[in-house]
Amino acid sequence: MNLTFIRRPSGLQFGGVDVRELADRAGRTPFFAYDRAAIDARIRELRSLLPSGMHLHYSIKANPMPALVHCLAAWVDGFDVASAQEMAVALNAGAAPADIGFAGPGKSHDDLRRAVASGVNVHVESETQLRLVTALGWELGVQPSVAIRVNPDFQVGQSGMRMGGGAAPFGVDVGQLPALLRELEAREVALAGFHIFWGSQCLHAATVIEAQRQSVELVLRLASGLTDPLRFVNLGGGFGIPYFPGETRLDVKAVCEAMHDWLPGMRAGLPGTTPILELGRYLVGEAGIYVCRVIDHKVSRGKTFVITDGGLHHHLAASGNFGQVLRRNFPVVIGNRPDGVPRERCHVVGCLCTPLDRLADDIELPEAHIGDFIVVKQSGAYGRSASPLHFLSHPEPVEMLV
Structure with missing residues (x-):
């Protein structure tokens, strides 16, 4: 991704816009800003590496801002x-x-009714849902x-969050399929495909490669007895x-190179089936x-606290998710x-009346003054929508595309 963070004497620029101007556009702080050019660049880079015919879906739960999703609709092949x-x-x-894919x-019954009426693909995760x-x-x-x-019959290590492979509320166990x-x-339902989601937030290429290979092997095994071809495999x-x-x-790049190795075998075993990432x-x-x-800027018993008008009610992940055992700082700058x-x-720290409201612990920064802007990077996913916005009844943050 060609990120547009630029340091100039006046401060940080994001998406070609000075942070002060961003604040003026937002009308107030706190706010989230998303760089559409950086997202476009990330997708273009990824598509240049992916094998031909591999479809790309965006998982809306990462960031459901309607304007952002509208932009992505022109750049991806579908949504989950x-x-x-x-x-x-x-x-x-x-x-x-x-x-x-839903x-x-x-x-809920209402969720399913709206999905069936709309014609989207319902990803069934139990016998109850099928009925x-x-x-x-x-x-x-x-x-x-x-x-x-499908809840796969394999587990992978070095994943930030496992979504299958053991006892799980997600999907149908392989043995029950x-x-x-x-x-x-x-x-009277049409089977469109299989969905295998093994985990998320993995930084280890070998783990992703192995998970994808095992997923393909599993799908080929499951599909061997079907009478009708699958339309897609997620x-x-x-x-x-x-x-x-x-x-x-x-x-x-290594992950995508491995896709070039296993994809021909999948196409041979499932002709006409679209693979989805x-x-x-x-x-x-x-x-x-x-x-x-x-x-505010204050010293208490030898420790300096920079107090902001934001906090965990807007950005729970940056605060440490209500007290995770090992708390680490997101990238933070003035x-x-x-x-x-x-x-x-x-x-x-934030403005809430709880000691858990910390955006950065024991961090070295330029000396902060009242009125300065604290910027938390890596905040485009699981930020506003994954936070307890109504906790202590402070105003909600603004969101904008730049």
Whole structure:
């Protein structure tokens, strides 16, 4: 991704715009800003490496801002959603229902009704969901299109979050699939594909490569007894981005080179089936910043606290997710000051009445003044929408594309 962070004497530029001007555009702090050019560049770079015919889907849960999704609709081949509201955002952005996959272990009756009525692919994750989808198809007079989300019979290491491979609420266990497939064949639904999502936020190329290879082997095994061809196979994603010191960027080139090795075998075993790579954080995470303003600067028993008008209610991930065991700092800078002297070690905290409200712990920054802008980088994914916005009833942050 060609990020447009530029240091000039006046401070940080993002997306070609000075942070002060961004604040003027937002009208107030705190705010999130997303760089559409950086997202476009990331997708173009990825497509230059992917094998021909590999489709790219955006997982809206990473960042559901409607304007951002509307931009992505022109750059990706489809969307994956996890709620009826995300489905509506994708449809309103112009996505075709056949290019939308609706996953999630706890879809409500209303969620499923809206999905079946809209014609999107419902990613079935239990026998209950299959029966509800079938009944809704009868009620609405349509044939639902479903994919089966598979809980794989393998596990991978070095993934930030495992989404399958053991006991899990996600998907259908491999051992339970034969019975579910028999039931599906007896019902008036169309099996469009399989969905295998093994994990997320992985920075280790060998792990991603091995997970994809095992996913393809599993799909070929599962599809061997089917009478009708699959329309698609969603192989998940798992691509991570570096957040913390010492983390190494994922070698995406190596991952894509391995795809060129295993994809021919998949095409031979599943002719006419479209392979899908589903990514969220990797496409948008590095193209966003969170900006808040310094409203106080104080020293308590020898420790300096930079107090802002933002906090964990807007950016839970940067704060440490309500007290994770090992808390590490996202990249944080003072946006309107060059990296110069004097400098200070400080704690950057939010405005909430809880000791958990910390945006950076024991970090060295240029000495902060009241009115300065604190910028948290790597904030394009799982920021505003993944945070407790109503905690302590402070105003919600602005979002904007630049």
